[in-house]
Amino acid sequence: MSKLGVFDLSVRYGKVPALNDVSLTVSEGERVFISGPNGAGKSSLLGAICGSVATSHGRIEMDGALLTGRTPESIARLGLSMVPEGRDIFGSLTVQENLCVGTGLRRDLDAVQSDIEEIYEAFPILGDRRHASAGALSGGQQQMLAIGRALMTNPKLMMVDEPSLGLAPKVVDQVYDTLIGLQEERGLTLLIVEQSSLRAARVGGRMILMRGGAVVGGGDAADFADREALTEAYFGKPETEAAQ
Amino acid sequence: MTSLAQLFFDAAALGGIYAMAALGIALIFGVMNLVNFAHGEYIAFCVFALIVPSTDAAAVMFLGKAPALLLIPLILTIGALVAMASEYVVFRHMRKASPVAMMISSFALGFIIQNALLAVYGGRPKAISLWPELNTPIDIAGASVPLLQLIVILTTLAVVTGLAALLRKTRIGLEMRAAAENFTMARLLGVRANVVITGAFALSGALAAAVALIMVTQTGVADVRMGGHIMLVAFIATVIGGLGSLPGAVAAGFLIGAASVLLQAFLPLDARPFRDAFLYTLVIVSLLVRPQGLFVPNSAKPRV
Numbered sequence: 001m002s003k004l005g006v007f008d009l010s011v012r013y014g015k016v017p018a019l020n021d022v023s024l025t026v027s028e029g030e031r032v033f034i035s036g037p038n039g040a041g042k043s044s045l046l047g048a049i050c051g052s053v054a055t056s057h058g059r060i061e062m063d064g065a066l067l068t069g070r071t072p073e074s075i076a077r078l079g080l081s082m083v084p085e086g087r088d089i090f091g092s093l094t095v096q097e098n099l100c101v102g103t104g105l106r107r108d109l110d111a112v113q114s115d116i117e118e119i120y121e122a123f124p125i126l127g128d129r130r131h132a133s134a135g136a137l138s139g140g141q142q143q144m145l146a147i148g149r150a151l152m153t154n155p156k157l158m159m160v161d162e163p164s165l166g167l168a169p170k171v172v173d174q175v176y177d178t179l180i181g182l183q184e185e186r187g188l189t190l191l192i193v194e195q196s197s198l199r200a201a202r203v204g205g206r207m208i209l210m211r212g213g214a215v216v217g218g219g220d221a222a223d224f225a226d227r228e229a230l231t232e233a234y235f236g237k238p239e240t241e242a243a244q
Numbered sequence: 245m246t247s248l249a250q251l252f253f254d255a256a257a258l259g260g261i262y263a264m265a266a267l268g269i270a271l272i273f274g275v276m277n278l279v280n281f282a283h284g285e286y287i288a289f290c291v292f293a294l295i296v297p298s299t300d301a302a303a304v305m306f307l308g309k310a311p312a313l314l315l316i317p318l319i320l321t322i323g324a325l326v327a328m329a330s331e332y333v334v335f336r337h338m339r340k341a342s343p344v345a346m347m348i349s350s351f352a353l354g355f356i357i358q359n360a361l362l363a364v365y366g367g368r369p370k371a372i373s374l375w376p377e378l379n380t381p382i383d384i385a386g387a388s389v390p391l392l393q394l395i396v397i398l399t400t401l402a403v404v405t406g407l408a409a410l411l412r413k414t415r416i417g418l419e420m421r422a423a424a425e426n427f428t429m430a431r432l433l434g435v436r437a438n439v440v441i442t443g444a445f446a447l448s449g450a451l452a453a454a455v456a457l458i459m460v461t462q463t464g465v466a467d468v469r470m471g472g473h474i475m476l477v478a479f480i481a482t483v484i485g486g487l488g489s490l491p492g493a494v495a496a497g498f499l500i501g502a503a504s505v506l507l508q509a510f511l512p513l514d515a516r517p518f519r520d521a522f523l524y525t526l527v528i529v530s531l532l533v534r535p536q537g538l539f540v541p542n543s544a545k546p547r548v
Contacts, residue, residue, distance in 0.1 A: 052428050076434035088429040090422050101422045104415060105434030153434055 003028045003157055003189045004049070009058035011044045011213075018044040020213045021058070026157075031183060031190045031205035033221055035197045040210040042193045043085055046159050049191075050082045051075040062157060077105045081155030085162045085193070087146040091135025095126050098134045098145055102153035112152070119148040122178055140171035147175070151182065157189045164199060176203050201225035249387035251509055257393040259501025260400030261458055263494045265478035266485065267407065268451035270493035274424035275444045277343045279479060281350040282330060284471025285357035286449055290323045290456035291466045292365055294374065299366030303466060308374055319457055320450045326357075327449025328442055335445075339437075354471075361468045369467040374460050396458050403454065404494055407447070411490070416443050424488060484530050486537025495539050500527075 002025040011019040019041045026032050034042050047053030049060055051072035060067040067075050076082075081102070090098050099119060103112045120127030123144040129137065134145060143163060150158055160179070164172040180203065183190055194200045200207055200221040207221040265283070272280050294308035307318060334353050338346050378392040411417035416439070422430040423440045431437055455474065460466060481500050485492025503526055507519045515522070530538065 050432055052432060071437065072428065072431040073434050073436050076432055082432045084429065084432070088426055090425045090429070092425055093418075093421060097418055097421075100418060101430060101435060102433035104419060104436075149433065 002026060003030070003062065004191070005061045006045070006049065007059050007061075009045070009048060009060060010056050011041070011048050011053055012056050018213055019048065022210075022213070022215055023058075024208055024215060026189060026191055029183075029187050029189055031180075031203075032192070032208060033197075033200035033203075033205055034191070034193045034208045034210060035195065035200060035224070036210035036216075039212075041213040042210055043161055044213075045210070046082065046084075046161050046191070046193060049075075050080060050159060052082075073105075076102070076153060079154070079156035081150040081153045081158045083143075083146045083150045083158070083160040083163065085165060087139075087142045089134045089137070089142045089145055089149075091133065093134055094131050095134050095137070095145060096130040098149050099126075099152050102149055106154055108154075115152060115154070119151065122182070123148060140167050140175070143167060143171070143175055144178070147178065147182075155188065157191065159191045159193075161193045162195065163192065164194065164196065172199070197221070197224040247387050249385040250389070251505060253384070253387060253389045253393050253397070255502040255505040256400075256498070257396040257501075258505055259498035260396045261455055261474065261497075262477050262481055262501045263400055263497030264403055264451050264458075265455050265474050266481035266493040266497040267403070267490060268448040268455075269475075269478050270482045270485070270488065270490050271420075271444045271448045271451075273482065274488045274490070275420060275427065275441055276335070276339065276346075278335060278346045278350065279343070279482075280335075280448070281347065281475060281479070282354035282357060283448065283452055283478070284473075284475030285354040285361075286323055286326050286330075286452035287456045287459065287471040287474065288361060288466075288468055289326050289357055290319050290453040291372075291460045291470065292361055292468075293319065293322050294460065295365075295370065295372060295466060297364045299364075301366075301368055301370065303370040303372045305372075305374075308372065312375065316457065320453045323449040323451075323453025323456065324446040325449070327445040327452065331442060331445040336438075336441075358468050365466075365468065367468065369465050371464055372460055372466045373464055374457070376464075378461055392458070392461055396462075399454065399458070403451070407490070410447075416440070420444060480527055484527065484538055486539050489537065489539050492537055492539030496537075499538075 004026040006022055006024050009019055009022045010017065022041070022045060034045065036042055044053055048055045049067065051067065051070055055068055058068070062078060062080060065078060067078070090101065093101070096116065099116055106112065120130065125141055126145055126148060134142070137145060147160070163175050163179070167175065179190065182188060197207065201224055203221070205221050207218055207224050208215055209217040209224070269280060269283055272278055294306060296304040296306040298304070307315060310318060330353055334349055335346065338349060378395065379390050381388040381390050411421055419430065419435045419440050420443060423435060427437065430440070459470065459474070477500055478497065481496040482493045484499070485494070485496035500523070504519070504523055507522050508516065511519060511522065
């Protein structure tokens with residue numbers, strides 16, 4: 001059974017359509033990248049799945065449960081966690097408080113403390129600064145904190161929106177190493193929006209290409225490393241462009 | 245000439261009332277961007293809960309007859325319940341509305357509560373004598389201070405430290421602080437919007453009840469319009485303090501109280517009747533110099 005299923009999903013902001021009849025599935029334990037130009041609807045798709053963006057048509061299921069129509073908090077409680085674009089760290093809270101915000105939905109409260117220690121092991125810099133204000137962290141550290149914070153909800157499916165945005169390439173390497181390590185360790189399912197298909201090809205996984213609010217292609221991420229496939233996805237084939 | 249100690253106690257007591265009222269407004273603004281103008285009517289409602297419902301000129305104590313140890317928690321609970329009920333009936337359905345629409349609804353709700361009080365209790369202010377012994381002056385550092393002033397100052401300190409502890413040390417406090425900074429993100433982490441918002445309203449209503457008890461003890465009057473002035477001052481305090489900042493609301497509440505007392509003491513006699521004009525001039529100056537508020541929260545300066 002698929003972990004996540006999106007069926008004929010449409011989203012519009014007022015009269016402006018952001019997603020048109022998008023369908024896709026993600027399997028348990030899979031790593032899926034969503035790539036495409038600005039305005040392709042990638043963030044709207046993630047927003048619709050996690051419940052922060054209202055859908056106008058279609059349905060979303062996780063583990064067979066219907067997500068559409070639920071509030072963000074009840075979707076989070078089903079085991080879906082989100083690392084949003086721009087991280088959205090709580091800057092006025094300490095690093096440790098940020099990690100604790102998402103533990104309210106958990107039943108296994110005894111495990112929370114050891115999970116926090118585990119996050120500090122994965123990201124030692126967060127441990128060093130656990131009582132510091134999260135707003136004072138660098139961009140890369142905030143990205144790590146956002147990932148750690150999402151993990152503290154003990155998710156089954158984690159969505160990460162543009163983890164490399166505004167980060168130095170070296171830091172991006174580190175972020176991806178950690179994500180892959182965590183995925184292997186916990187059997188997480190990962191859905192990642194990544195502008196750089198080259199980066200996705202290097203990390204490995206399945207690729208879904210979006211453009212103009214629709215899925216326009218997909219396959220093994222490794223196949224999208226070359227320029228031609230990308231250009232085609234971003235600008236369309238010359239004849240289809242002409243047909244429009 | 246009043247002594248410096250006297251001025252200090254006057255300023256701290258008045259500021260304490262303003263600070264508690266401002267906190268009640270800032271708490272709700274923090275979690276849902278609502279300036280709740282019905283807050284003043286929560287105060288009036290709690291005052292009238294003390295007396296027997298009737299339009300007679302003379303007030304007959306009802307809940308007010310209860311001993312203090314019972315009366316205080318009772319009135320605080322009533323304040324919390326009124327605020328929670330108004331959230332449930334009105335504001336819950338306006339979560340996606342614009343802040344302006346919510347603010348106007350809060351005005352409407354305030355008028356409804358005020359008119360309901362008018363219908364039940366009549367429009368004439370009534371004399372109430374709650375804990376009159378608290379107005380006996382005692383001597384401290386050469387100043388003659390009513391016991392109530394001391395109680396107000398101590399209550400404010402207790403409320404502020406208690407609230408700070410609640411926000412810092414408890415689960416709901418953590419969720420409220422996270423929600424105040426970024427509600428959507430908090431919800432994405434499983435924080436229940438209804439729990440946090442209801443909690444903020446309950447705390448805000450309890451603060452209104454505390455202000456009500458202090459005001460009625462101090463003035464000895466129950467008036468359906470009694471919440472209007474303090475609501476206005478408290479709202480100004482939350483703006484000067486930086487909307488959404490709880491420490492800012494407290495500090496600005498004390499600041500306005502102090503400025504008010506100092507103007508009263510040091511303005512030339514002829515100008516004293518116009519004290520409020522001077523006070524609000526200071527408010528305008530403060531907003532011109534720091535439109536973002538005197539005490540801006542950390543979250544207002546994000547780091548990229």
